[in-house]
Amino acid sequence: MRIDVVTIFPGYLAPLREALLGRAIEAGLVEVAVHDLRDWTHDVHQAVDDAPYGGGPGMVMKPQVWGEALDAVLAADERPARLVVPTPAGRPFRQSTAQAWAGEQRLVFACGRYEGIDQRVVDEAAARMPVDEVSIGDYVLVGGEVAVLVMVEAVARLLPGVLGNPVSAEQDSFSDGLLEGPAYTRPLTWRGLSVPEVLRSGHHGAIARWRRDRALERTADRRPDLLAALPADALDAADRAF
Numbered sequence: 001m002r003i004d005v006v007t008i009f010p011g012y013l014a015p016l017r018e019a020l021l022g023r024a025i026e027a028g029l030v031e032v033a034v035h036d037l038r039d040w041t042h043d044v045h046q047a048v049d050d051a052p053y054g055g056g057p058g059m060v061m062k063p064q065v066w067g068e069a070l071d072a073v074l075a076a077d078e079r080p081a082r083l084v085v086p087t088p089a090g091r092p093f094r095q096s097t098a099q100a101w102a103g104e105q106r107l108v109f110a111c112g113r114y115e116g117i118d119q120r121v122v123d124e125a126a127a128r129m130p131v132d133e134v135s136i137g138d139y140v141l142v143g144g145e146v147a148v149l150v151m152v153e154a155v156a157r158l159l160p161g162v163l164g165n166p167v168s169a170e171q172d173s174f175s176d177g178l179l180e181g182p183a184y185t186r187p188l189t190w191r192g193l194s195v196p197e198v199l200r201s202g203h204h205g206a207i208a209r210w211r212r213d214r215a216l217e218r219t220a221d222r223r224p225d226l227l228a229a230l231p232a233d234a235l236d237a238a239d240r241a242f
């Protein structure tokens with residue numbers, strides 16, 4: 001997979017080259033290119049924004065600059081791309097979104113700032129490629145860069161070879177529609193708190209049942225919406241008895 005990010009703050013994306021994802025890039029498991037939007041300005045001030053039509057606070061990012069930038073970035077590789085535009089007004093980005101995007105050959109992320117990008121940039125792009133306007137949560141950031149860090153990590157960790165143990169991704173929170181339950185490691189007792197007996201029993205069936213019950217309990221407590229959204233056949237008789 002190739003990932004391109006267009007932004008006026010390229011330095012914001014430096015964390016992509018750290019740790020697990022940085023190693024995946026070095027191993028060639030994923031390609032990442034970050035582009036400075038201002039490279040496609042032509043005025044001395046390198047202007048990327050202008051006042052909004054209809055008035056109102058703030059500034060809107062200029063369509064001409066974005067259009068030239070996306071044309072150039074898309075032309076740099078022949079692989080078909082999905083354009084992703086982070087915005088508080090977007091559809092929710094979920095684990096299922098990350099799983100779907102992990103199958104893409106190329107993702108191009110457009111990081112807005114100010115009051116966002118002129119809508120015509122999205123509308124014009126949508127005529128020639130898949131475009132997703134997505135939100136990572138019901139709060140407002142100052143720009144799209146942090147949202148891109150979140151989404152790139154969520155997607156890249158699902159790519160073959162990126163996680164040391166692929167089973168981890170299969171047992172993620174949300175992978176089965178439930179939140180993950182609690183995890184424990186040594187020491188056996190810490191500040192007077194002990195590890196649940198069942199986890200030391202060696203009884204794999206009982207351990208699996210206990211973990212499932214803790215996941216159901218935590219999901220019911222913290223995210224009842226996820227429990228309500230489970231397909232009818234997702235819970236077996238033992239789950240229902242819980």
Ligand SMILES: OB(O)c1ccc2cc[nH]c2c1
Pocket residue numbers: 086087088111112113114115116134135136137139140141142143144145147
């Ligand atoms: O909260 B967000 O995900 C987000 C995304 C993009 C822009 C652009 C300006 N503010 C933004 C906020």
